[in-house]
Amino acid sequence: MTAEYSAHHLQVLEGLEAVRKRPGMYIGSTDSRGLMHCLWEIIDNSVDEALGGFGSRIDILLHPDGSVEVRDKARGIPVDVEPRTGLTGVEVVFTKLHAGGKFGGGSYAASGGLHGVGASVVNALSERLDVEVDRGGKTYAMSFHRGEPGVFGGDGPASEFRPYEKSSELRVVGKAPKGTTGTRIRYWADRQIFTKDAAFDFGELEQRARQTAFLVPGLEIVIRDERGEEPVETSYRFDGGISEFADFLAPDAPITDTWRLEGTGNFSETVPVLQPSGAMVPTEVQRECHVDIALRWGTGYETVGRSFVNIIATPKGGTHQQGFEQGLMKVIRGQIEANARKLKVGTSEKIEKDDILAGLSVVLTVRLPEPQFEGQTKEVLGTPAVRNIVASVVSKELGAKFSSTKRDDKAQSALLLEKVVSEMKARISARTHKETQRRKNALESSSLPAKLADCRTNDVAESELFIVEGDSALGTAKLARNSEYQALLPIRGKILNVQKASISDMLSNAECAAIIQVIGAGSGRSFDLEAARYGKVILMSDADVDGAHIRTLLLTLFFRYMRPLVEAGRVYAAVPPLHRVIAINPGSKPNETIYTYSEKELHALLTKLTKSGRRWQEPVQRYKGLGEMDADQLADTTMARDGRLLRRVRMQDAEAAASVFELLMGSEVAPRRDFIVSSADRLDREAIDA
Template sequence: MTSEYSAHHLQVLEGLEAVRKRPGMYIGSTDSRGLMHCVWEIIDNAVDEALGGHGDKIEIILHADGSVEVRDRARGIPVDVEPRTGLTGVEVVFTKLHAGGKFGGGSYAASGGLHGVGASVVNALSERLDVEVDRGGKTHAMSFHRGEPGIFAGPQPDSPFSPFEKSSELRVVGKAPRGVTGTRIRYWADRQIFTRDAAFVLDELEQRARQTAFLVPGLEILIIDERGDERIETSYRYDGGISEFTDFLAPDPAVTDTWRLQGEGRFTETVPVLQPSGAMVPTEVERTCIVDVALRWGTGYDTVTRSFVNIIATPKGGTHQAGFEQGLMKVIRDQVAQNARRLKVGAGEKLEKDDILAGVTAVLTVSFPEPQFEGQTKEILGTPAIRAIVSSVVGKELAARFSSTKRDDKAQTALVLDKVVSEMKARISARTHKETQRRKNALESSSLPAKLADCRTSDVDQTELFIVEGDSALGTAKHARNSEYQALLPIRGKILNVQKASVSDMLSNAECAAIIQTIGAGSGRSFDLDAARYGKIILMSDADVDGAHIRTLLLTLFFRYMRPLIEAGRVYAAVPPLHRVIVMNPGSKPNETIYTYSEKELHTLLARLQKSGKRWHDPIQRYKGLGEMDADQLATTTMDRNGRTLRRVRVEDAEAAMNVFELLMGSEVAPRRDFIVSSADRLDREAIDA
């Protein structure tokens, strides 16, 4: 370091040097996420062609050598010479930043590629990139090494490379059938740039391909994975559109049909327009924005929204999503105000956004030329005028639906209003619960359930709440617990199946309300993990089928209304023993007590004892429930931290877990019956709740 600072310390990065020096600026990061972003920069170009009606199939191949290949049947990258640079269209696209056919030249009405850096950035961050273009009856080819055009002596990225010295060459390497056009791009990501563990994620690729196939009806996307022992092929094609996409995304049973809200609006903006002379002149242009929304309300409270601009996903929203929420809230609030008497809404009760969006599954798409994004990764739409246009379209179309005289529309809109008002009342009720459920100090009266046997310490990390099946087990557990840090809450039999019940039914159920009140962190959207009064929640039920069912009902409650507890790994199932074997020792040596937890473990133990010549008391005690144990036995086997076994409940795939709960505990009987019939042969009674 030196205190001197002058102009010769400044660096000017030319062309693709800037990309290699600051890759995160263009692709977000250099881990797997950035690697996947590069793939989609190439694929999005092919999708833009399909949007314009050119080509109906895209192939994505993950080769065994780590390279990726994307093939399309579109018009093909231009191969003629671009007059200002003197380079072929292929070389311009892959070596020049901010170059392409999507800057308002008339080649694309609307496109996802906007900044002219997609293909060139991928090229700059690739150890090797090969491109082949079929146009005019010929196959043209060009290769690049870290962004520099030249010729490789072999097929691998580490083959000897000779860069072009005087002028580059777009080689003709074969003939293409008449009328056949398209582009094939294969590249090897540069491991000097990307982290060692960066890898192409097949699940993410398939998810994005499925999403794109929904958004471009009639387009087939084929993914071929050749990296493993077996070649995996997956094809996606949907002719439905975003209505079908919404039904696919919906996590819960429907309250309404999938409604389609469509319209368009116009706005003007001033943009620099390239003149034939080469000068950029600020010009006011009129844009047309096409809005297409598919949405439905479901019985749950989770919100699933997907927003897109010219088929590009905007996971962090932007002006279009803000407009959608604004239009939706205005219409629903107006309708609730008009029907306040029927809905029994008081003057002080006001709908919030979360009440309206509870249970909503929506796909929002807007299409217009040259949208403005916040950053190259295109995660947030920034064009200001789109908010008002989307809000106007959604408000107009939704208001027409609510004022419709059709019988189905009237019935469904009434259900929507009932649902959002129910969510509002549940939120207000939950907030009231939450405010009164905090642990009280010695000067305040306790609002905790009378049947709770609380612990003494206030150190949440040390505390444990045992939810115990039945009063008989509670009596034993009170003597077996360590009252310093172990609390007990008994429940009577099987609690309400909350997968089928409404929020208000759940809150009015005594057992569910007692559990929520005891944990003290609220429920649903208002759940606050930091406010939970216990570090561990342990479900302690009998080791039989009924006990497994009770555990399932309790887990349904936790998963649906207190999911952060499960995600944080704070929910456990106790593992009580099934048998007690008393081994008789000779002489004055005291007998030994051994507990087993399954029939298989018992038989293995008895075989081992018999082989070693030891005897045991007959009959062997088989526990039918926790109430049959005395306090010492329950403490030793199930509650004492030094000897117990706990089974932690985890959620690795929330969507799959939601589907399982809906299958097993939901209101649809037919799928559950089919599942039981088809799975009966595979049932292991010993692992019934594992």
């Protein structure tokens, strides 16, 4: 550091240097999530082509050498020369930031890509990227090394690379069949950028591919994973589009068919338009917004919704979701007012949004050119005109369903109105009961469960609640904890499987009720995150199969009834060690205690000690449960903030746990039987305790 600060201290990063210097700005992180983000930047370009009606199949190949390849049969990247840069279209797309065909030039009516940085960012963060394009009866090829065009001497990223010295070249490497167009991209992620453990997640790839196939009817997405001993291949194609998506998402039995609401609306907006001279001129343009909604109501109370703009997921909603809810409220309220006597609804009873959304499964999609998002993450749509267009389509199309003379539509509409009214009456009844209980509790002294060992601090952000498996571990944990900010709640064995239990069974279960009471924020829709008594909730179970089962049961309880706690990232799993190795030091030097957390880590440690000529005490201690540790060991490895390892439960982890739990422990027997039969060959007999 120096006190002097002048212009020669400033750095200007040219081209793709900025991407390599600050990759997190473009892909979020450099772990597996960032690696997957790069892959989806390439796939989404092919999906945008399919969205425009070009190409009906996308192939994704995960190669054994760590590279990934994406193939499509779309129009192919332009190979002619872009006049302002003097470079071919292929080189412009892969080397220039904010360059592409999605800025309103007419090549895409609606697309997921907006900023023109996707392909060039992936290229900058790749050790090697090869692209082949079929156009005009020829196959063109170009290779890049960390964003720089050139020629490799062989296969793979380790082969000799020779950059172009004067001018780059888009090589013609073969002939393409007449009328065949398309693009093939294969790249090796740069290990100088990404962490060592970053890897492509096949399960996440399947989930996103399935979602995309739902959104683009007729598009087939094939994923082939060649990294294991045997290749794994799966494909998705849904001709029914979002109607099938809504049925797939629905967690309950239907009371209505899946209704499809479609319509369009026009609006004008003033946006900067690039002129041939290179200047940006504010221009009023006419836009068309296409609305497509699939929705159905079921017997449950949970609301499951997904919203998309073009193919971009908008998990935090935006103007399209506001318009949907506005139109839905208007139609349902109007129908209930018109049938108030028949439905026995009083004038003082008002329908609220939650009454209508109970049991609703909906997929909401809008398509429009150049949508405006709030922030870089594209999670919230901000285009104001979309709200009124969506509300108008919902009012018109849903109103037509209620006024239909078809027998099925009339029967289903009547059932839906009865369900909404019953939800309203249940809500009013619950509120009355709650107010009565509050008045009653004000006169009585309420107390927390006797088995709770609470902490002293009143600072919620500092406090931690450990949910401990078994009373034996509780005794050790009491001695190991810091009672200033760490509270303990023991549970006996495995709690109720709330995946298939009713809410009344859950509330009457002593363990579930104790957890909800101790956290103090309610449950279900009445859950109030601000009222939670602890900043962290940590699940501390044994490092065995039963401990994992208990942790999954607890996660399912939190996911079903205290979801905002999981969404806020305040639920964690403790990671207790599996082994304790005492490495013997020569002479009077005290021996070293080392903890390992897996069999692989243990073998690596013992190999390292052997190579360095050190011995260890035999036998190596294997912890069968938390109760086998003394207080100091438990504190050092699992509870003390300066030495422990916590695993944060993210929302996608909870969703995966719930879906697996529904498969293995839910009320549907057939999927579980199919799973057992199909997975029998994968069973490792050596892993079974006998």
